[in-house]
Amino acid sequence: MSKQIIASTGSRRLITRRSSIGWALFVAYFALAANHHQFRSSSVAVVAVDPKPEHVALWLSNLSRYVRFRSGKFDCLAGMDGQGAPSESTLATWERQYSPSAWSVRFQTPDEVISHHVNFVTSESERNREALETSLNVAYGSGDRDKVDIYGDDLPPDAPLFVYIHGGYWQMLEKETSAYSAKPLVDRGVRVMIVGYELCPAVTLEELVRQIKAAGEFVLNYAAENGVKHVSMAGHSAGAHLIQSMIDHTFQNAVGEEFNLLKDVYLISGVYNVQELRYTKSVNKDNLLGIDDTNARRLSPLFANYDHLRSATGLRFHVYVAQHDSDVFREMSTRMSEHLKTYGLNSELTVLPNLDHFDIVESLASADYAITTAILDGIVGSSKE
Numbered sequence: 001m002s003k004q005i006i007a008s009t010g011s012r013r014l015i016t017r018r019s020s021i022g023w024a025l026f027v028a029y030f031a032l033a034a035n036h037h038q039f040r041s042s043s044v045a046v047v048a049v050d051p052k053p054e055h056v057a058l059w060l061s062n063l064s065r066y067v068r069f070r071s072g073k074f075d076c077l078a079g080m081d082g083q084g085a086p087s088e089s090t091l092a093t094w095e096r097q098y099s100p101s102a103w104s105v106r107f108q109t110p111d112e113v114i115s116h117h118v119n120f121v122t123s124e125s126e127r128n129r130e131a132l133e134t135s136l137n138v139a140y141g142s143g144d145r146d147k148v149d150i151y152g153d154d155l156p157p158d159a160p161l162f163v164y165i166h167g168g169y170w171q172m173l174e175k176e177t178s179a180y181s182a183k184p185l186v187d188r189g190v191r192v193m194i195v196g197y198e199l200c201p202a203v204t205l206e207e208l209v210r211q212i213k214a215a216g217e218f219v220l221n222y223a224a225e226n227g228v229k230h231v232s233m234a235g236h237s238a239g240a241h242l243i244q245s246m247i248d249h250t251f252q253n254a255v256g257e258e259f260n261l262l263k264d265v266y267l268i269s270g271v272y273n274v275q276e277l278r279y280t281k282s283v284n285k286d287n288l289l290g291i292d293d294t295n296a297r298r299l300s301p302l303f304a305n306y307d308h309l310r311s312a313t314g315l316r317f318h319v320y321v322a323q324h325d326s327d328v329f330r331e332m333s334t335r336m337s338e339h340l341k342t343y344g345l346n347s348e349l350t351v352l353p354n355l356d357h358f359d360i361v362e363s364l365a366s367a368d369y370a371i372t373t374a375i376l377d378g379i380v381g382s383s384k385e
């Protein structure tokens with residue numbers, strides 16, 4: 001007994017020295033873990049781990065960014081404001097994180113994922129045009145693509161309205177191939193409107209946001225004129241970005257009372273931060289989106305103010321992301337939902353298992369799919385209130 005006491009007293013200095021070494025190791029481990037954390041949940045700041053000495057400063061800056069993030073003082077996802085272009089390895093990470101087709105586990109190659117998606121959405125949309133009563137190319141603006149297609153036009157004029165804004169990084173796809181959700185909804189009494197819009201680079205992203213606001217005004221006017229009580233709006237990927245950009249303070253003011261007809265917003269695998277996209281060749285070759293240091297943050301819904309929506313009674317956000325979306329996409333959705341909640345808004349995040357960035361919307365062609373039933377439940381739920 002006394003021997004043990006003597007032994008422990010005698011080794012106290014050693015213990016103290018050991019614990020300093022322990023602390024040093026702990027701090028070093030934490031620095032690496034923080035960097036690794038940023039690598040994984042990379043919308044915080046995607047910086048690939050690189051042991052070169054010039055990256056030590058970057059690690060330290062990432063560590064401080066991580067600490068600021070954990071303490072709630074972090075306010076910029078990319079952390080790129082005023083920091084210039086990313087390193088080559090960081091950019092390579094971003095290219096992959098922002099290439100949804102690289103994350104699908106359904107096919108061997110990203111090209112196969114995309115070509116399957118395009119084939120699927122094209123044939124489903126064609127089928128729906130044949131099967132359903134339509135009113136096509138109803139103009140909301142003067143441009144060639146400033147038009148909507150209406151499905152289920154034989155339903156009563158005041159039938160609930162579902163509006164869909166397709167994705168494709170603001171540069172691909174079109175309303176004609178984006179009507180795959182129509183049948184299960186029309187079959188249950190919901191009129192479906194698929195929004196067309198001009199693509200980049202024919203317009204800049206900034207112009208496109210203005211255009212989508214015109215589409216939104218058109219939709220809500222249409223609803224008001226036809227006695228529609230419930231409008232739901234869904235956007236996929238770039239389309240979710242467009243919805244979140246549309247519903248700003250000016251839009252709400254311009255639309256007036258009719259804004260309150262918008263009840264449910266479905267944000268599916270959305271892009272909510274375009275800052276890193278300034279640099280990615282896969283998305284923004286030759287800056288086809290027209291984003292730069294002056295507008296990238298303003299065009300990123302994650303940094304937008306949604307305080308005005310507190311007055312929008314009964315508005316609910318349903319944020320969905322796929323298990324097989326990339327880290328950046330999952331992080332963006334998580335933070336979008338949290339961001340909305342900070343304004344006291346009703347928002348719920350759902351990570352859908354066994355789906356990727358593409359079948360998360362392809363599945364809207366099925367009546368028993370989680371998002372399809374949520375859309376229908378949202379309408380039935382609202383009518384009971």
Ligand SMILES: N[C@@H](CC(=O)c1ccccc1NC=O)C(=O)O
Pocket residue numbers: 098099100101102110114117167168169170173236237238239282
């Ligand atoms: N080049 C992209 C394509 C893409 O992201 C995409 C394709 C179709 C519909 C939505 C997409 N993503 C965002 O809008 C990819 O690698 O997956």
